Amino acid sequence: QKEVEQDPGPLSVPEGAIVSLNCTYSNSAFQYFMWYRQYSRKGPELLMYTYSSGNKEDGRFTAQVDKSSKYISLFIRDSQPSDSATYLCAMTAGGSYIPTFGRGTSLIVHP
Amino acid sequence: GAVVSQHPSRVICKSGTSVKIECRSLDFQATTMFWYRQFPKQSLMLMATSNEGSKATYEQGVEKDKFLINHASLTLSTLTVTSAHPEDSSFYICSARAQSSGGFDYGYTFGSGTRLTVV
Numbered sequence: 061q062k063e064v065e066q067d068p069g070p071l072s073v074p075e076g077a078i079v080s081l082n083c084t085y086s087n088s089a090f091q092y093f094m095w096y097r098q099y100s101r102k103g104p105e106l107l108m109y110t111y112s113s114g115n116k117e118d119g120r121f122t123a124q125v126d127k128s129s130k131y132i133s134l135f136i137r138d139s140q141p142s143d144s145a146t147y148l149c150a151m152t153a154g155g156s157y158i159p160t161f162g163r164g165t166s167l168i169v170h171p
Numbered sequence: 172g173a174v175v176s177q178h179p180s181r182v183i184c185k186s187g188t189s190v191k192i193e194c195r196s197l198d199f200q201a202t203t204m205f206w207y208r209q210f211p212k213q214s215l216m217l218m219a220t221s222n223e224g225s226k227a228t229y230e231q232g233v234e235k236d237k238f239l240i241n242h243a244s245l246t247l248s249t250l251t252v253t254s255a256h257p258e259d260s261s262f263y264i265c266s267a268r269a270q271s272s273g274g275f276d277y278g279y280t281f282g283s284g285t286r287l288t289v290v
Contacts, residue, residue, distance in 0.1 A: 068212060094278060103177065103264045103281035104215070148214065150279070158205065159279055163214035 066162030079136040083149035090151040173269030177282025194265030200245035201267035221248040
Protein backbone atom coordinates (compact mmCIF):
# COMPACT_ATOMS: atom_id res chain seq x y z
CA GLN A 61 0.00 0.00 0.00
CA LYS A 62 1.35 3.42 -0.94
CA GLU A 63 1.68 5.99 1.79
CA VAL A 64 -0.59 8.39 -0.08
CA GLU A 65 -3.37 7.25 -2.38
CA GLN A 66 -5.01 9.55 -4.88
CA ASP A 67 -7.33 8.66 -7.73
CA PRO A 68 -5.72 9.86 -10.97
CA GLY A 69 -9.06 10.50 -12.68
CA PRO A 70 -9.70 12.18 -14.99
CA LEU A 71 -12.57 13.91 -13.29
CA SER A 72 -14.76 15.78 -15.75
CA VAL A 73 -17.33 18.30 -14.49
CA PRO A 74 -19.41 21.10 -16.01
CA GLU A 75 -18.55 24.71 -15.32
CA GLY A 76 -20.04 25.90 -12.04
CA ALA A 77 -20.00 22.49 -10.37
CA ILE A 78 -18.61 21.82 -6.93
CA VAL A 79 -15.54 19.63 -7.21
CA SER A 80 -14.33 17.27 -4.52
CA LEU A 81 -10.78 15.94 -4.69
CA ASN A 82 -9.54 13.47 -2.12
CA CYS A 83 -6.51 11.65 -0.77
CA THR A 84 -6.09 8.94 1.79
CA TYR A 85 -2.93 8.15 3.65
CA SER A 86 -1.56 5.51 5.94
CA ASN A 87 1.10 7.29 7.99
CA SER A 88 -0.47 8.61 11.17
CA ALA A 89 2.56 10.84 11.72
CA PHE A 90 1.54 13.18 8.91
CA GLN A 91 0.52 16.55 10.31
CA TYR A 92 1.00 19.05 7.51
CA PHE A 93 -1.17 18.75 4.44
CA MET A 94 -0.84 20.57 1.16
CA TRP A 95 -2.67 20.81 -2.12
CA TYR A 96 -0.89 21.76 -5.31
CA ARG A 97 -2.25 22.63 -8.72
CA GLN A 98 -0.17 21.69 -11.74
CA TYR A 99 -0.95 22.88 -15.22
CA SER A 100 0.36 20.89 -18.13
CA ARG A 101 4.15 21.14 -18.48
CA LYS A 102 4.47 23.46 -15.50
CA GLY A 103 5.70 23.05 -11.97
CA PRO A 104 3.19 22.52 -9.14
CA GLU A 105 1.77 25.63 -7.52
CA LEU A 106 0.85 25.61 -3.84
CA LEU A 107 -2.87 26.17 -3.30
CA MET A 108 -3.53 25.31 0.33
CA TYR A 109 -1.38 24.48 3.33
CA THR A 110 -3.02 23.19 6.50
CA TYR A 111 -1.89 21.82 9.80
CA SER A 112 -3.63 18.97 11.62
CA SER A 113 -7.39 18.43 11.38
CA GLY A 114 -10.08 20.90 10.41
CA ASN A 115 -11.08 23.12 7.53
CA LYS A 116 -9.36 25.99 5.81
CA GLU A 117 -10.99 28.22 3.26
CA ASP A 118 -9.42 30.47 0.65
CA GLY A 119 -11.76 31.97 -1.89
CA ARG A 120 -13.40 29.18 -3.87
CA PHE A 121 -11.13 26.56 -2.32
CA THR A 122 -11.68 24.69 0.93
CA ALA A 123 -9.23 22.16 2.33
CA GLN A 124 -10.49 19.63 4.82
CA VAL A 125 -8.46 17.26 6.96
CA ASP A 126 -9.84 14.32 8.92
CA LYS A 127 -6.91 12.76 10.72
CA SER A 128 -9.06 10.15 12.42
CA SER A 129 -9.97 8.75 9.02
CA LYS A 130 -6.63 9.64 7.40
CA TYR A 131 -8.52 11.44 4.69
CA ILE A 132 -8.08 14.87 3.19
CA SER A 133 -10.20 16.75 0.69
CA LEU A 134 -10.06 19.81 -1.50
CA PHE A 135 -13.33 21.39 -2.53
CA ILE A 136 -13.60 23.82 -5.40
CA ARG A 137 -16.78 25.85 -5.60
CA ASP A 138 -18.12 27.38 -8.80
CA SER A 139 -15.50 25.56 -10.85
CA GLN A 140 -14.15 27.30 -13.94
CA PRO A 141 -12.49 25.98 -17.10
CA SER A 142 -9.30 27.64 -15.84
CA ASP A 143 -9.38 25.21 -12.91
CA SER A 144 -8.63 22.39 -15.33
CA ALA A 145 -5.33 20.99 -14.14
CA THR A 146 -3.83 18.18 -12.13
CA TYR A 147 -4.24 18.52 -8.38
CA LEU A 148 -1.66 16.86 -6.15
CA CYS A 149 -1.99 16.31 -2.46
CA ALA A 150 1.13 16.26 -0.32
CA MET A 151 1.79 15.68 3.33
CA THR A 152 4.60 15.60 5.80
CA ALA A 153 5.20 14.63 9.39
CA GLY A 154 6.84 17.90 10.26
CA GLY A 155 8.66 20.90 8.98
CA SER A 156 11.94 19.15 8.47
CA TYR A 157 10.48 16.23 6.57
CA ILE A 158 10.21 16.06 2.81
CA PRO A 159 6.60 15.87 1.63
CA THR A 160 5.10 12.69 0.28
CA PHE A 161 3.00 13.33 -2.82
CA GLY A 162 -0.05 11.66 -4.22
CA ARG A 163 0.01 10.90 -7.94
CA GLY A 164 -2.40 13.70 -8.71
CA THR A 165 -5.97 13.90 -9.96
CA SER A 166 -6.61 15.29 -13.42
CA LEU A 167 -9.57 17.69 -13.37
CA ILE A 168 -11.36 18.85 -16.50
CA VAL A 169 -13.95 21.61 -16.21
CA HIS A 170 -15.86 21.97 -19.45
CA PRO A 171 -17.85 25.07 -20.40
CA GLY B 172 5.68 35.46 -1.89
CA ALA B 173 8.38 32.92 -2.54
CA VAL B 174 9.56 32.29 -6.08
CA VAL B 175 11.73 29.53 -7.42
CA SER B 176 13.08 30.13 -10.90
CA GLN B 177 14.13 27.18 -13.03
CA HIS B 178 15.97 27.27 -16.36
CA PRO B 179 15.80 26.18 -19.06
CA SER B 180 12.13 25.34 -19.40
CA ARG B 181 12.80 23.05 -22.30
CA VAL B 182 15.93 21.48 -23.72
CA ILE B 183 16.65 19.02 -26.48
CA CYS B 184 20.05 17.39 -26.53
CA LYS B 185 21.85 14.67 -28.35
CA SER B 186 22.46 11.33 -26.74
CA GLY B 187 25.78 11.28 -24.92
CA THR B 188 25.90 14.99 -24.13
CA SER B 189 25.39 16.65 -20.75
CA VAL B 190 22.68 19.08 -19.77
CA LYS B 191 22.66 21.50 -16.84
CA ILE B 192 19.45 22.70 -15.20
CA GLU B 193 19.49 25.66 -12.83
CA CYS B 194 17.22 26.32 -9.90
CA ARG B 195 17.25 29.67 -8.11
CA SER B 196 15.40 30.98 -5.11
CA LEU B 197 14.64 34.59 -6.03
CA ASP B 198 13.53 36.23 -2.81
CA PHE B 199 14.62 33.86 -0.10
CA GLN B 200 17.57 31.76 0.86
CA ALA B 201 17.34 28.02 0.49
CA THR B 202 19.84 25.88 2.33
CA THR B 203 18.02 22.86 0.99
CA MET B 204 16.53 22.30 -2.43
CA PHE B 205 14.91 19.22 -3.86
CA TRP B 206 15.05 17.72 -7.32
CA TYR B 207 12.14 15.72 -8.68
CA ARG B 208 11.45 13.80 -11.81
CA GLN B 209 7.97 13.39 -13.19
CA PHE B 210 6.79 11.01 -15.87
CA PRO B 211 3.55 11.67 -17.77
CA LYS B 212 0.48 11.25 -15.56
CA GLN B 213 2.66 10.18 -12.67
CA SER B 214 3.45 11.80 -9.37
CA LEU B 215 6.63 13.56 -8.45
CA MET B 216 9.54 11.24 -7.78
CA LEU B 217 12.13 12.68 -5.44
CA MET B 218 15.58 12.19 -6.90
CA ALA B 219 17.80 13.99 -4.43
CA THR B 220 18.05 16.60 -1.74
CA SER B 221 20.53 19.34 -2.44
CA ASN B 222 22.32 20.85 0.54
CA GLU B 223 24.17 24.14 0.35
CA GLY B 224 27.87 23.67 0.88
CA SER B 225 27.75 19.89 1.18
CA LYS B 226 27.04 16.78 -0.82
CA ALA B 227 23.59 16.01 -2.06
CA THR B 228 21.58 13.15 -0.65
CA TYR B 229 20.31 10.81 -3.34
CA GLU B 230 17.25 8.61 -3.16
CA GLN B 231 17.62 4.90 -3.61
CA GLY B 232 18.03 3.92 -7.23
CA VAL B 233 19.19 7.34 -8.42
CA GLU B 234 22.68 7.31 -9.92
CA LYS B 235 24.65 10.11 -8.33
CA ASP B 236 27.32 10.00 -11.03
CA LYS B 237 24.71 10.48 -13.69
CA PHE B 238 22.73 13.20 -11.97
CA LEU B 239 25.29 15.62 -10.58
CA ILE B 240 23.99 18.15 -8.11
CA ASN B 241 25.79 21.26 -7.00
CA HIS B 242 24.47 23.70 -4.41
CA ALA B 243 27.19 26.29 -4.25
CA SER B 244 25.18 29.17 -2.82
CA LEU B 245 22.08 29.80 -0.74
CA THR B 246 20.10 30.70 -3.83
CA LEU B 247 21.33 28.35 -6.53
CA SER B 248 21.28 24.61 -7.08
CA THR B 249 22.13 22.90 -10.35
CA LEU B 250 21.34 19.46 -11.71
CA THR B 251 23.56 18.13 -14.49
CA VAL B 252 22.40 15.11 -16.41
CA THR B 253 25.61 13.57 -17.68
CA SER B 254 25.93 11.41 -20.78
CA ALA B 255 22.22 11.73 -21.37
CA HIS B 256 20.29 8.92 -23.03
CA PRO B 257 16.75 8.82 -24.41
CA GLU B 258 15.51 7.11 -21.25
CA ASP B 259 16.55 10.23 -19.30
CA SER B 260 13.93 12.20 -21.19
CA SER B 261 11.52 13.46 -18.57
CA PHE B 262 10.19 16.50 -16.73
CA TYR B 263 12.58 17.67 -14.01
CA ILE B 264 11.36 19.99 -11.27
CA CYS B 265 13.18 21.65 -8.40
CA SER B 266 11.66 22.76 -5.12
CA ALA B 267 12.62 24.62 -1.99
CA ARG B 268 10.95 25.32 1.30
CA ALA B 269 10.53 29.04 1.71
CA GLN B 270 10.38 30.86 4.99
CA SER B 271 10.47 34.62 5.27
CA SER B 272 12.83 36.45 7.57
CA GLY B 273 9.77 37.13 9.70
CA GLY B 274 9.13 33.45 10.12
CA PHE B 275 6.20 33.09 7.72
CA ASP B 276 6.22 29.66 6.16
CA TYR B 277 5.38 29.62 2.47
CA GLY B 278 5.68 25.86 2.28
CA TYR B 279 7.36 24.01 -0.52
CA THR B 280 7.63 26.11 -3.65
CA PHE B 281 8.36 24.61 -7.04
CA GLY B 282 10.14 25.82 -10.11
CA SER B 283 8.33 25.75 -13.43
CA GLY B 284 10.09 22.58 -14.51
CA THR B 285 12.42 21.57 -17.33
CA ARG B 286 11.33 19.26 -20.06
CA LEU B 287 14.35 17.31 -21.23
CA THR B 288 14.26 15.44 -24.52
CA VAL B 289 17.26 13.34 -25.46
CA VAL B 290 17.41 12.39 -29.11
